Amino acid sequence: MTEIDSEEDLLWDLVGNCISKLNFEDAVVYLLDESGEFLEQKATLGPKSGKNREIIQAIRVPVGKGVTGKVVKTGLPLLIPDTRQFPDYIPDDQFRLSEVAVPILLEGKVIGVIDSENSQADFFTELHVRILNAVASIYSGQIARIRAEKRLKEKQEKLLELQKRNYQFQLEALSAQLxxxxxxxxxxxxxxxxxxxxxxxxxxxxxxxxxxxxxxxxxxxxxxxxxxxxxxxxxxxxxxxxxxxxxxxxxxxxxxxxxxxxxxxxxxxxxxxxxxxxxxxxxxxxxxxxxxxxxxxxxxxxxxxxxxxxxxxxxxxxxxxxxxxxxxxxxxxxxxxxxxxxxxxxxxxxxxxxxxxxxxxxxxxxxxxxxxxx
CATH class of the missing domain: 3.30.565.10 (Histidine kinase-like ATPase, C-terminal domain)
Known part of the structure; x- marks a missing residue:
């Protein structure tokens, strides 16, 4: 993972090389958008996963709505044994009977959610919650690394641009005076x-x-x-x-x-x-x-x-x-x-x-x- 340098590659690695080992029917990784008001689907496993990392009929979930939206609101995992008993359940590509969602935390704040559903009721257990929490923690650290590297790169690029503009400024000043x-x-x-x-x-x-x-x-x-x-x-x-x-x-x-x-x-x-x-x-x-x-x-x-x-x-x-x-x-x-x-x-x-x-x-x-x- 330390060689991955983009969030997109990292999240697809999460579903493809990690969650896939759990033999889940599906899994979706969400990240908060820039406004912090919506969750956006970034990587999927199962029926919603198309060719070339395409997400079929990707949706956005408002913070506070549905299972994933409530996880963002509370910052706590949510295990739903039977979605028929959960009035706020939002079906995605199809109606499924059980769901588990855990937050992806970065510096104490929720930045995303790992979510999985299953056609069987009572499929997910507390063991699944602990495993997904561990996975979320590991990948959160890698997201932090990628974002820090991106900020450093942007800072260096901005510094180079300022230096370039400074040289341009000096040339213009000299041109104006002489x-x-x-x-x-x-x-x-x-x-x-x-x-x-x-x-x-x-x-x-x-x-x-x-x-x-x-x-x-x-x-x-x-x-x-x-x-x-x-x-x-x-x-x-x-x-x-x-x-x-x-x-x-x-x-x-x-x-x-x-x-x-x-x-x-x-x-x-x-x-x-x-x-x-x-x-x-x-x-x-x-x-x-x-x-x-x-x-x-x-x-x-x-x-x-x-x-x-x-x-x-x-x-x-x-x-x-x-x-x-x-x-x-x-x-x-x-x-x-x-x-x-x-x-x-x-x-x-x-x-x-x-x-x-x-x-x-x-x-x-x-x-x-x-x-x-x-």
Whole structure:
């Protein structure tokens, strides 16, 4: 039995290689279904047994009904000398005069029943009850083994799937931060400054670009990031985007200077992904300039990031607005994937509300990030 690795094979082994030695007319092994409300026939011996382990006209018995249902309810064996004297008897394939049923117990709970009927009254004895109880106990131990092995296998498969998703997550994060679209456009914008012989701006933006790339690479395999560094990173990012889009883009970051003095750590890569998604999405659909306002706040357990994006007015008609490429995964999907892989419990809400400058609708996002331990 220790070599059997499925419950189905084990239960058919029970009737075929064990109960069959008792020369019973029939036998049926029941297991509780997932709801725990019905017994289902899983293996049979005798007239109900078809070819290739088929059960002829398999039935389900409600818990508490019939002989087997009452065994589940009480957890005790039941010996019926004459079924004509037992009003709750439920005939299966045919009416028989005697019946015996014993529970299959696992960790003190009934998980199934071994049941047998006979055409003769008074056929079954207390010896049959003791034998079937012993058989039920032996096979219950094997069911426990198979279920434990199944849980272990499922746990290992889930762990492998999480590892796979984690690798996918890291690749997506790297792709989002170092996408050719962002890198090439930033370099093109810096190149334009060089062509205009604006050495001071060229060097300043080249330095920002280098710092940003260095930061992205340093954070790639880290789950936590300093809040002050994340705020600095998003400042660099928006400065490069403003170099690219010019007056089309205006931004403001409101924060507490004390954040730079405190060792506050939050999940990494979330803030940049959010801002990139929102900015590219809004620029794609905007007919005018874009204004971005980002504010940060905190309490003892969480950091809140509030983003408000509005179309601030008509674009300069002479300013050519390059078209961007929307990320493959939305920021909502990115947060959900991150919550699934790493139990950070990042929360957010988004929608529309009136802009600060006027009553036109603005898009807002309120992101709640947990403060992580060092």
């Amino acid at each position: 996408s050719p679209h962002f890198v090439f456009n930033s370099l093109n914008s810096i190149q334009n400054q060089i062509f205009r012989d604006d050495k001071e701006s060229s060097l300043r933006f080249l330095s920002i670009f280098a710092k940003l790339l260095r930061y992205f690479l340093s954070q790639l395999h880290l789950e936590k990031a300093a809040l002050a560094e994340e705020i600095q990173m998003i400042t660099w990012y928006l400065q490069l985007q403003k170099l690219r889009y010019g007056e089309i883009l205006q931004f403001e970051i409101i924060t507490d200077e004390a954040f730079s003095q405190e060792r506050i750590r939050i999940p990494s890569m979330v803030i940049q992904n959010l801002i990139e998604n929102l900015l590219e999405e809004q620029i794609q659909s905007a007919n005018g300039a874009i204004s971005v306002q980002i504010s940060f706040g905190k309490n003892q357990e969480e950091v809140s990031m509030n983003v408000l994006i509005n179309q601030a007015g008509p674009a300069n008609s002479r300013q050519k607005r390059p078209t961007g490429k929307l990320p493959a995964r939305t920021w909502e999907e990115f947060v959900q994937l991150m919550n699934e892989i790493k139990p950070f419990h990042i929360d957010f809400e988004s929608g529309e509300k009136p802009c600060l400058q006027n009553e036109s609708p603005c898009k807002y996002v309120n992101l709640i990030l947990p403060i992580l331990n060092e």
